[in-house]
Amino acid sequence: xxxxxxxxxxxxxxxxxxxxxxxxxxxxxxxxxxxxxxxxxxxxxxxxxxxxxxxxxxxxxxxxxxxxxxxxxxxxxxxxxxxxxxxxxxxxxxxxxxxxxxxxxxxxxxxxxxxxxxxxxxxxxxxxxxxxxxxxxxxxxxxxxxxxxxxxxxxxxxxxxxxxxxxxxxxxxxxxxxxxxxxxxxxxxxxxxxxxxxxxxxxxxxxxxxxxxxxxxxxxxxxxxxxxxxxxxxxxxxxxxxxxxxxxxxxxxxxxxxxxxxxxxxxxxxxxxxxxxxxxxxxxxxxxxxxxxxxxxxxxxxxxxxxxxxxxxxxxxxxxxxxxxxxxxxxxxxxxxxxxxxxxxxxxxxxxxxxxxxxxxxxxxxxxxxxxxxxxxxxxxxxxxxxxxxxxxxxxxxxxxxxxxxxxxxxxxxxxxxxxxx
Amino acid sequence: xxxxxxxxxxxxxxxxxxxxxxxxxxxxxxxxxxxxxxxxxxxxxxxxxxxxxxxxxxxxxxxxxxxxxxxxxxxxxxxxxxxxxxxxxxxxxxxxxxxxxxxxxxxxxxxxxxxxxxxxxxxxxxxxxxxxxxxxxxxxxxxxxxxxxxxxxxxxxxxxxxxxxxxxxxxxxxxxxxxxxxxxxxxxxxxxxxxxxxxxxxxxxxxxxxxxxxxxxxxxxxxxxxxxxxxxxxxxxxxxxxxxxxxxxxxxxxxxxxxxxxxxxxxxxxxxxxxxxxxxxxxxxxxxxxxxxxxxxxxxxxxxxxxxxxxxxxxxxxxxxxxxxxxxxxxxxxxxxxxxxxxxxxxxxxxxxxxxxxxxxxxxxxxxxxxxxxxxxxxxxxxxxxxxxxxxxxxxxxxxxxxxxxxxxxxxxxxxxxxxxxxxxxxxxxxxxxxxxxxxxxxxxxxxxxxxxxxxxxxxxxxxxxxxxxxxxxxxxxxxxxxxxxxxxxxxxxxxxxxxxxxxxx
Ligand SMILES: Nc1ncnc2c1ncn2[C@@H]1O[C@H](COP(=O)(O)OP(=O)(O)O)[C@@H](O)[C@H]1O
Ligand SMILES: [Mg+2]
Numbered sequence: 001x002x003x004x005x006x007x008x009x010x011x012x013x014x015x016x017x018x019x020x021x022x023x024x025x026x027x028x029x030x031x032x033x034x035x036x037x038x039x040x041x042x043x044x045x046x047x048x049x050x051x052x053x054x055x056x057x058x059x060x061x062x063x064x065x066x067x068x069x070x071x072x073x074x075x076x077x078x079x080x081x082x083x084x085x086x087x088x089x090x091x092x093x094x095x096x097x098x099x100x101x102x103x104x105x106x107x108x109x110x111x112x113x114x115x116x117x118x119x120x121x122x123x124x125x126x127x128x129x130x131x132x133x134x135x136x137x138x139x140x141x142x143x144x145x146x147x148x149x150x151x152x153x154x155x156x157x158x159x160x161x162x163x164x165x166x167x168x169x170x171x172x173x174x175x176x177x178x179x180x181x182x183x184x185x186x187x188x189x190x191x192x193x194x195x196x197x198x199x200x201x202x203x204x205x206x207x208x209x210x211x212x213x214x215x216x217x218x219x220x221x222x223x224x225x226x227x228x229x230x231x232x233x234x235x236x237x238x239x240x241x242x243x244x245x246x247x248x249x250x251x252x253x254x255x256x257x258x259x260x261x262x263x264x265x266x267x268x269x270x271x272x273x274x275x276x277x278x279x280x281x282x283x284x285x286x287x288x289x290x291x292x293x294x295x296x297x298x299x300x301x302x303x304x305x306x307x308x309x310x311x312x313x314x315x316x317x318x319x320x321x322x323x324x325x326x327x328x329x330x331x332x333x334x335x336x337x338x339x340x341x342x343x344x345x346x347x348x349x350x351x352x353x354x355x356x357x358x359x360x361x362x363x364x365x366x367x368x369x370x371x372x373x374x375x376x377x378x379x380x381x382x383x384x385x386x387x388x389x390x391x392x393x394x395x396x397x398x399x400x401x402x403x404x405x406x407x408x409x410x411x412x413x414x415x416x417x418x419x420x421x422x
Numbered sequence: 423x424x425x426x427x428x429x430x431x432x433x434x435x436x437x438x439x440x441x442x443x444x445x446x447x448x449x450x451x452x453x454x455x456x457x458x459x460x461x462x463x464x465x466x467x468x469x470x471x472x473x474x475x476x477x478x479x480x481x482x483x484x485x486x487x488x489x490x491x492x493x494x495x496x497x498x499x500x501x502x503x504x505x506x507x508x509x510x511x512x513x514x515x516x517x518x519x520x521x522x523x524x525x526x527x528x529x530x531x532x533x534x535x536x537x538x539x540x541x542x543x544x545x546x547x548x549x550x551x552x553x554x555x556x557x558x559x560x561x562x563x564x565x566x567x568x569x570x571x572x573x574x575x576x577x578x579x580x581x582x583x584x585x586x587x588x589x590x591x592x593x594x595x596x597x598x599x600x601x602x603x604x605x606x607x608x609x610x611x612x613x614x615x616x617x618x619x620x621x622x623x624x625x626x627x628x629x630x631x632x633x634x635x636x637x638x639x640x641x642x643x644x645x646x647x648x649x650x651x652x653x654x655x656x657x658x659x660x661x662x663x664x665x666x667x668x669x670x671x672x673x674x675x676x677x678x679x680x681x682x683x684x685x686x687x688x689x690x691x692x693x694x695x696x697x698x699x700x701x702x703x704x705x706x707x708x709x710x711x712x713x714x715x716x717x718x719x720x721x722x723x724x725x726x727x728x729x730x731x732x733x734x735x736x737x738x739x740x741x742x743x744x745x746x747x748x749x750x751x752x753x754x755x756x757x758x759x760x761x762x763x764x765x766x767x768x769x770x771x772x773x774x775x776x777x778x779x780x781x782x783x784x785x786x787x788x789x790x791x792x793x794x795x796x797x798x799x800x801x802x803x804x805x806x807x808x809x810x811x812x813x814x815x816x817x818x819x820x821x822x823x824x825x826x827x828x829x830x831x832x833x834x835x836x837x838x839x840x841x842x843x844x845x846x847x848x849x850x851x852x853x854x855x856x857x858x859x860x861x862x863x864x865x866x867x868x869x870x871x872x873x874x875x876x877x878x879x880x881x882x883x884x885x886x887x888x889x890x891x892x893x894x895x896x897x898x899x900x901x902x903x904x905x906x907x908x909x910x911x912x913x914x915x916x917x918x919x920x921x922x923x924x925x926x927x928x
Pocket of ligand 2: 463464465506586587
């Protein structure tokens with residue numbers, strides 16, 4: 001009766017998207033392996049060693065010395081092996097893991113090459129990675145806070161920038177805690193503006209966000225020139241101090257990397273945990289996610305879609321404000337025009353890379369933090385790479401990530417769509 | 423205990439969706455609300471549920487007027503609703519969907535998952551629903567999703583339950599199971615409003631039938647006093663012919679040959695899984711099946727909108743597996759898509775522009791880069807006349823037309839040439855009876871002119887009435903093949919996948 005035949009004899013017309021992606025990634029990995037071999041391994045004198053410092057000044061000395069060439073040979077072989085394995089497409093699901101391992105190895109080979117015949121503070125670099133990841137992670141958390149309720153927040157950049165400005169002024173006038181509070185409130189106010197524009201007036205959310213960013217850049221630049229340059233006392237707020245976490249801070253390498261920082265860094269860790277728990281274990285999280293996935297379903301069970309959106313977008317603003325405060329009250333202690341230089345947009349990329357998950361945002365933040373560190377530290381080492389290329393690194397990583405090297409991830413289903421009642 | 427809607431009027435911009443409507447239901451009573459698509463049934467229920475605010479009229483419970491600002495108020499007043507389009511979050515589990523908005527919590531707003539799960543299990547057992555609280559909604563068949571909606575309503579202790587077209591997503595056998603659930607709700611003392619446009623179902627389940635036409639309640643009858651023909655006449659406003667009349671088919675050469683076709687859906691699942699069949703010139707082949715069993719992806723693959731993963735599609739012997747939609751059009755394939763508003767028409771475009779949408783680039787409509795609009799208008803004028811499209815003019819946006827007339831615009835555009843193959847998906851979904859009759863007769867006419875016709879519809883009655891041969895799709899495979907004389911029960915069984923299982927067992 002039925003006319004079905006078994007699927008085994010299906011004559012294939014094309015590969016599945018995953019399979020095509022695996023092929024592309026496999027080819028790229030093999031190319032990377034060849035590059036490592038050519039440039040990093042064959043491009044250095046075989047007698048060179050790279051010396052990595054694994055401790056901060058003042059701590060007991062710890063160094064790792066490795067032959068620059070041998071390490072690059074090993075890395076090239078491993079990446080080539082992974083690339084070949086990905087190309088075979090036997091375990092397409094694990095493509096991303098292979099990619100992650102290969103890229104980490106590539107970064108290691110790169111550092112070894114840059115440090116050939118020199119000594120280089122690896123721990124300093126990792127520590128800086130964590131520090132520079134903070135505004136990116138906070139931006140990503142702010143973004144996911146909004147997108148989980150289906151509001152796209154492009155305005156993170158503007159929120160960070162304005163909050164950083166208010167942080168420095170309020171911090172200089174009334175102390176750093178006042179600066180922190182002022183910065184967070186500023187973020188929340190801009191969040192409220194975004195919420196009104198996109199929820200109440202249903203203006204395209206991307207446009208609303210971009211408008212806020214342009215406004216923030218113009219306003220802070222103007223005020224910086226008019227006020228801060230003539231009254232520099234308003235641009236020296238001081239900094240939040242560094243506290244080493246007892247016990248954890250004494251672990252070699254990891255301790256210096258993660259647990260010897262100011263409260264912004266610890267605050268970010270706590271926020272990641274709290275948001276993860278909040279989103280996936282509490283009533284607030286369930287309702288927020290429902291509003292982002294299927295607002296009408298939420299509405300029909302009596303959840304106030306608009307209120308939920310307003311509230312979460314303002315929470316997102318508070319988080320971005322916290323990130324802005326970090327910039328002027330911890331990282332550097334003064335405001336400059338366009339101080340953020342795109343970190344808010346990178347935060348948005350980190351949110352996507354992190355698949356709208358708090359821990360994902362943290363991990364993605366660290367990847368971007370590493371890229372930002374390369375930009376800063378490698379200039380000091382004096383590699384033959386032109387500094388213009390180095391300063392492109394974070395943005396290149398962003399483009400690669402957003403263009404989907406990490407594979408498609410699923411945003412909240414209603415993301416960016418206004419909810420219309422009646 | 424009684425729920426009463428009195429004098430409800432709802433004015434949308436340009437549409438009077440409800441016009442002084444009256445409806446009441448007592449506890450332990452099943453009232454069927456019957457009406458054609460667009461009669462205003464859903465609007466009325468959305469008003470009752472607090473989603474819309476009425477322009478005029480009152481809602482009373484036990485004689486006391488109530489005003490619902492939001493669905494939350496309606497739920498608190500004991501009203502539950504199973505919506506026509508389910509209100510479930512696809513990525514949530516059953517339990518999460520059930521408790522959403524009414525969550526059992528521990529300290530700090532932490533959700534008590536154990537309690538949520540127990541609530542689902544308990545209701546599921548009491549009403550014999552057999553639903554796993556931990557399953558994710560998007561993995562469940564629609565029949566089970568509907569039960570989740572029912573559990574949602576029961577968990578909120580509703581006294582009055584509204585079902586908006588609940589049976590349109592179910593197979594005939596599932597409908598029987600659904601009616602048992604409804605009867606047990608009635609036995610529990612709940613007042614039930616059952617919305618449908620299917621006459622037989624209303625007669626079978628209802629204690630009382632209220633009929634709506636063009637926003638008004640036009641009649642209220644008891645099932646014992648009326649039959650299907652009488653209901654149809656009240657619903658449409660004139661006597662209707664419920665059968666398609668056509669001569670026996672005279673199949674000739676194979677036009678469409680599908681071999682082992684496998685197609686992935688947007689989430690990369692094999693939603694069409696090794697399907698093979700043929701359609702000959704001069705016959706209508708119907709594909710029956712509950713929505714979501716791969717029909718959408720099958721049609722997209724056949725019309726060039728989706729590249730298959732594997733298999734072959736041949737048109738008159740020529741390989742068209744990876745052909746583009748335009749190549750299919752040029753091979754004289756007419757396509758009436760499933761969703762006329764999303765993929766059949768450009769809604770803000772005029773009738774003329776929509777009519778030339780598939781041929782604007784050809785002579786004589788365009789010469790080089792220049793369009794000949796006079797020619798286009800001539801064609802539109804001719805087709806509007808020929809296909810009986812009721813429109814104020816050929817230069818009005820097609821969005822101003824009713825669903826039936828929009829569908830006629832598509833049919834006119836697609837059929838106005840020497841058609842070799844017709845692929846029509848849900849050709850009469852959501853349109854008025856007059857247009858249904860007309861479109862059916864045009865499809866039969868194309869067959870008689872020698873076209874091969876493939877009809878895909880989730881309305882089993884439509885497939886049975888129109889087709890010379892019926893294929894049933896279940897879970898991406900062809901689960902059965904029947905000729906026109908097969909009984910609805912037999913085909914309905916195959917739609918559940920049981921024929922497939924029977925075959926595998928043998
Ligand atoms: N939100 C809305 N805005 C404008 N018109 C609407 C809206 N909802 C429904 N309508 C119109 O109201 C009429 C009744 O629709 P509906 O209540 O959905 O009918 P039914 O459920 O009986 O098929 C239709 O003409 C429909 O187009
Ligand atoms: Mg309806």
